[in-house]
Amino acid sequence: MKEYCVAVTGALGAVGQEMLSILESRQFPIKKLKLLDIAENVGKTVKFCGKEVSVELSEPNAFKEVDIALFAVSDNVSKKLAPEAVKNGAIVIDNSSTWRMDPEVPLVVPEVNPEVLRQHKGIIANPNCSTIIAMVPLKPLHEFAGLKRIIASTYQAVSGAGIAGIGELKDQSRNVLDNKPIAPKVFAHQIAFNLIPHIDYFEENAYTHEEMKMFREGRKILGLPELMVNCTCARVPVVRSHSESITIETERPITPDQAREVLNKAPGLKVVDRPENNEYPMPVDTANQDLIFVGRIREDISSTGNGLTFWCCGDQVRKGAALNAVQIAETIIKMELI
Amino acid sequence: MKEYCVAVTGALGAVGQEMLSILESRQFPIKKLKLLDIAENVGKTVKFCGKEVSVELSEPNAFKEVDIALFAVSDNVSKKLAPEAVKNGAIVIDNSSTWRMDPEVPLVVPEVNPEVLRQHKGIIANPNCSTIIAMVPLKPLHEFAGLKRIIASTYQAVSGAGIAGIGELKDQSRNVLDNKPIAPKVFAHQIAFNLIPHIDYFEENAYTHEEMKMFREGRKILGLPELMVNCTCARVPVVRSHSESITIETERPITPDQAREVLNKAPGLKVVDRPENNEYPMPVDTANQDLIFVGRIREDISSTGNGLTFWCCGDQVRKGAALNAVQIAETIIKMELI
Incomplete structure (x- = not known):
C-alpha cells in the first residue's frame, strides 16, 4: 500500500490533537508525519505511534515534501497558508471556514458527497461541525x-x-x-x-x-x-x-x-x-x-x-471536525485523486 | 381591602416554597395562611412575613375555612384532594397536570386568557411550565x-x-x-x-x-x-x-x-x-x-x-409555576370572582 507524507497544521490544538489520535487509530498510511504549529510551540514533542515527533514551524516551506496537509488553524492562517501549501505540492484538507463557500473548493462529508472531490484543485474544505x-x-x-x-x-x-x-x-x-x-x-x-x-x-x-x-x-x-x-x-x-x-x-x-x-x-x-x-x-x-x-x-x-x-x-471534535478531515483524506486515496 | 384565608398545599416542595416567597413579596391580601403537606412534614415550621407558621396535614378537613388553595402537589394527590377542597368551600389553583385538559376547568395564563376564569367551578389549572x-x-x-x-x-x-x-x-x-x-x-x-x-x-x-x-x-x-x-x-x-x-x-x-x-x-x-x-x-x-x-x-x-x-x-419555578398560580389568585380577586 502506498504511504504518504502527512502534515497536521495546528497540531497542538483540540482538533489537531484529535486528528493525530484518529490518524493513529485508523492506521492511516503515513510515510512521514510532520507536526506544524505556531512559533511558541516549535520544539515541543508529541507521541505518535510510540515515537516522539517534534513540532516544526508552520510556514510555506514546511509543505515542500507533504502529500496531504490537514489544517486545524484559524481562518486567517488558513487564508494565507493553504494556497502556499498547495503551491508546494500538498493537498490541503482545511477545517477553517475560509474556503467552504468558495465555488472552486469542494465542501465534503464523505458519506454524503464524495463525488465532488474529483473537482478539487488542491484545497478541500471540511464543513462546519453542526x-x-x-x-x-x-x-x-x-x-x-x-x-x-x-x-x-x-x-x-x-x-x-x-x-x-x-x-x-x-x-x-x-x-x-x-x-x-x-x-x-x-x-x-x-x-x-x-x-x-x-x-x-x-x-x-x-x-x-x-x-x-x-x-x-x-x-x-x-x-x-x-x-x-x-x-x-x-x-x-x-x-x-x-x-x-x-x-x-x-x-x-x-x-x-x-x-x-x-x-x-x-x-x-x-x-x-x-x-x-x-x-x-x-x-x-x-x-x-x-x-x-x-x-x-x-x-x-x-x-x-x-x-x-x-x-x-x-x-x-471527531465527526464534526478531525475524523471528517481524515475520512476526506482516506476517500481521496481510495478514489485515486492523489 | 378584603383579606383571604390562603392555603399552600405541598408547602415544602420547590414550587410550594416559591409560592410562599411570592405571596410574601407581592403582599397578597392574606387574613390567615395555612401550610399543608404530607404527614412526615407536619409540625415543621416555615417563616412567613416574619412569623413561624406550622405545617398541618394536607387532608379534606384542612380546607374548611380556606378561600384560596394553591396546590403544588402530584397529579395523584390533586386528583383526590382538589374536589374535596372545593367541596369545603375553597377555590383551588392547581399546579399539577391532572385538571388541565378537563373541559370544565379553566387553564389560565393571566396575561393571555384571564376571561376564561369567569367559567370556573372551583378548580383552576395552572399550565405546564414550558x-x-x-x-x-x-x-x-x-x-x-x-x-x-x-x-x-x-x-x-x-x-x-x-x-x-x-x-x-x-x-x-x-x-x-x-x-x-x-x-x-x-x-x-x-x-x-x-x-x-x-x-x-x-x-x-x-x-x-x-x-x-x-x-x-x-x-x-x-x-x-x-x-x-x-x-x-x-x-x-x-x-x-x-x-x-x-x-x-x-x-x-x-x-x-x-x-x-x-x-x-x-x-x-x-x-x-x-x-x-x-x-x-x-x-x-x-x-x-x-x-x-x-x-x-x-x-x-x-x-x-x-x-x-x-x-x-x-x-x-416562578412564572412557569408559582408566580402564575399567585397571579391567577390575584386576577380572581380583581375580577371579583371570589
Whole structure:
C-alpha cells in the first residue's frame, strides 16, 4: 500500500490533537508525519505511534515534501497558508471556514458527497461541525423523500471552542458550585449552568454566522441550492458532542418506520430510538466515537405536508471536525485523486 | 381591602416554597395562611412575613375555612384532594397536570386568557411550565398576525424536577469534575454536562407527554383548537429557567421590528434583543424574576409563508409555576370572582 507524507497544521490544538489520535487509530498510511504549529510551540514533542515527533514551524516551506496537509488553524492562517501549501505540492484538507463557500473548493462529508472531490484543485474544505452532524442523517432522508426545508435548533458543546472552552466550563462549574466569582473569557457570558444563544458573529439578517453555515453549507453539501434552512444555535454546558433537534419537510411522504429503515442502512449513523427503554441519543454516549446517533424519530404533527422530526448527536471534535478531515483524506486515496 | 384565608398545599416542595416567597413579596391580601403537606412534614415550621407558621396535614378537613388553595402537589394527590377542597368551600389553583385538559376547568395564563376564569367551578389549572413561557410571547404575536403553527425546541432546567433535581445536577457536576462515579436517581440518565431529550413519559405517537402539553395546553390557552404544534423537549444542565427556540408560521405577515414593538407593549415580557451588544435572553439572567425575556427575533428564512423565529427564557419555578398560580389568585380577586 502506498504511504504518504502527512502534515497536521495546528497540531497542538483540540482538533489537531484529535486528528493525530484518529490518524493513529485508523492506521492511516503515513510515510512521514510532520507536526506544524505556531512559533511558541516549535520544539515541543508529541507521541505518535510510540515515537516522539517534534513540532516544526508552520510556514510555506514546511509543505515542500507533504502529500496531504490537514489544517486545524484559524481562518486567517488558513487564508494565507493553504494556497502556499498547495503551491508546494500538498493537498490541503482545511477545517477553517475560509474556503467552504468558495465555488472552486469542494465542501465534503464523505458519506454524503464524495463525488465532488474529483473537482478539487488542491484545497478541500471540511464543513462546519453542526452542519456535518446534520448532513449525515439528512442525506439518506433526502434520497428517500426529497428534502424541501430544515428547521434546526442546536445544543452545542463547549469543545466547539477548543481546549480553552472545555477549561472554562470546568473551572466555571467548580466556581459556581463553590459560590466563587467567575470571569468569562472564552465565551461572551457565563457558560456553567447557563445557555448562550450565540455562536460566531451576528450577520445582518440577525442570524449568527454559525446558523448561516447550516443554511449555506447545507445547500452546497447536499447540492440543493433552493433548500430552505432555518437554524438556531445555542452553546450548552456540555463538554463534548453537539445535539440537534431537527424538523424537516419533504417532497414525498416518509413515515418514522421508513426513516428508521433508511437511516439504519446509511453509512456513519446509528439509530438509537427505543424510547420505551429510555434509549435516545445523548452527548455523553456519543463522545469519543465516530457515529452520528439518531433517535426520537417521529411524524411532525404540526406539518400540513410531509414532515418528520428527529434528534441527533455527534462528537463534533471527531465527526464534526478531525475524523471528517481524515475520512476526506482516506476517500481521496481510495478514489485515486492523489 | 378584603383579606383571604390562603392555603399552600405541598408547602415544602420547590414550587410550594416559591409560592410562599411570592405571596410574601407581592403582599397578597392574606387574613390567615395555612401550610399543608404530607404527614412526615407536619409540625415543621416555615417563616412567613416574619412569623413561624406550622405545617398541618394536607387532608379534606384542612380546607374548611380556606378561600384560596394553591396546590403544588402530584397529579395523584390533586386528583383526590382538589374536589374535596372545593367541596369545603375553597377555590383551588392547581399546579399539577391532572385538571388541565378537563373541559370544565379553566387553564389560565393571566396575561393571555384571564376571561376564561369567569367559567370556573372551583378548580383552576395552572399550565405546564414550558407552555406558560411560550404562551406569554405567543399571545401578542397571535393577536397581531394570527398564529397557524408553532415549532418549538426547549432547553429545560433541572429545577423543573423540583429541589431533588437541583441537588442531583450539583452533586453529579462535582463528581464528574472530580472523576468520581455518579448514580442517576431523579433523571433517567446523567444530567451533569449532558442533555436528556426526554421529559415526562412517552406517548403512543413517540412524543413525550411534556411535548404534547405544549400541543394540547397551547391550543386550549390560546383558544385555537386547530393550532399546529410540534415540540421537542430536552433537559439541560441548567439550574433554573427554561429556554425555548421557537419558530412560528402566521396568517398575516409580521416583520421582526413589528414583533419587537408588539412584544414590548405586551404584559409579562421583556424584549432583550441587542445582538450587537451580546444581549439576548439567557437562563442566568431570567432566574428569580418574573418576566419572560424574548430575543433573537428574526425572519424565518426557511418559510415560504409568514414566518418568525425567536428565543425566550423564563424562570419556570416562578412564572412557569408559582408566580402564575399567585397571579391567577390575584386576577380572581380583581375580577371579583371570589
